[in-house]
Amino acid sequence: MKKRLYVLLIGLFxxxxxxxxxxxxHQDCFCGLDISSTLPQNGGMYELEYDSSLAQxxxxxxxxxxxxxxxxxxxxxxxxxxIVPGQWTSIVNPASMTDEDGKGKIVFAVWEEFIGRTxxxxxxxxxxxxxxxxDSVKVRVVDNIE
Numbered sequence: 001m002k003k004r005l006y007v008l009l010i011g012l013f014x015x016x017x018x019x020x021x022x023x024x025x026h027q028d029c030f031c032g033l034d035i036s037s038t039l040p041q042n043g044g045m046y047e048l049e050y051d052s053s054l055a056q057x058x059x060x061x062x063x064x065x066x067x068x069x070x071x072x073x074x075x076x077x078x079x080x081x082x083i084v085p086g087q088w089t090s091i092v093n094p095a096s097m098t099d100e101d102g103k104g105k106i107v108f109a110v111w112e113e114f115i116g117r118t119x120x121x122x123x124x125x126x127x128x129x130x131x132x133x134x135d136s137v138k139v140r141v142v143d144n145i146e
Contacts, residue, residue, distance in 0.1 A: 029129030031067035031102070035121070035137050038062070045118065046139045048110065056109045061092075061137060063123055065102040071125050072097055073104065079119045081111050092121050114141040 039046040039059060051057045065071050073096050080088040092108040108121055119141065124134035 029127050029131055031065040031071070031127045031131075031133060033063065033065050033073070033123060033125065033133040033135045035061055035063045035123050035135045037137060037139070039139065042140070046137060047142050048139050049145065050110065050112065050115050050141055050143045052112070052143065052145075056111050057141075058107055058109045059139075060105050060107055061121060061123075063098070063104050063106065063135070065098055065125070065133070067098070067102045067127060069100060069102070070097050071102065071127070073106070073123050073125045075106055075121065075123050077108070077119055077121045079114065079117065081113070091119060108139075110141050115143045117141055 037046045037059070039048055041047065048057060048059050063073065075090075075092045075094055075096065077091045080090055082088050091110055091114075093106055096104050096106045098104040106123070110119065117140070118138050120136050120138050122134060122136045124132065126132045
C-alpha cells in the first residue's frame with residue numbers, strides 16, 4: 001500500500017511539474033495600453049454631445065493592449081455623479097476584459113450636470129511581468145443642439 005502511495009505521489013509531482021507554461025508568465029511583457037474613441041475631436045479632445053431627451057448620455061471607449069491575450073482592465077474617472085445624497089457612482093464601469101487579441105470596449109455615461117465639463121477617464125492594468133500600464137482620454141461634454 002505504501003509503495004502505491006509513493007508511486008502516486010511521484011507521478012502527480014512529475015505530471016504537475018512537466019508543463020511549466022501554466023505557471024510561467026507570458027513572455028510578451030511591456031504590452032502597453034491605448035484608449036481611444038470614435039467621438040469627434042475638437043482641439044485634440046473628444047466631444048460628447050449630450051442628449052437632453054435622455055436622463056443620461058452614454059458612449060463607448062475602445063481600448064487595446066499589445067499582449068494578445070485577455071487582460072483585466074480597471075477603470076476610473078476624475079468625476080462622479082451623486083444619485084441620491086451620500087450615494088456616488090462612477091461615470092465609467094469599474095472593470096472590463098480584453099478579448100484574445102487584446103481589444104475591448106468600455107461604456108461611460110454623463111448626466112446633464114456635466115455639460116460644459118471635461119472629464120478624464122483612466123484605464124490601467126498590470127501585466128504578467130509586473131509592469132503597470134495606464135492611459136487616459138479627455139472628453140468634453142457639449143450641448144450644441146438647440
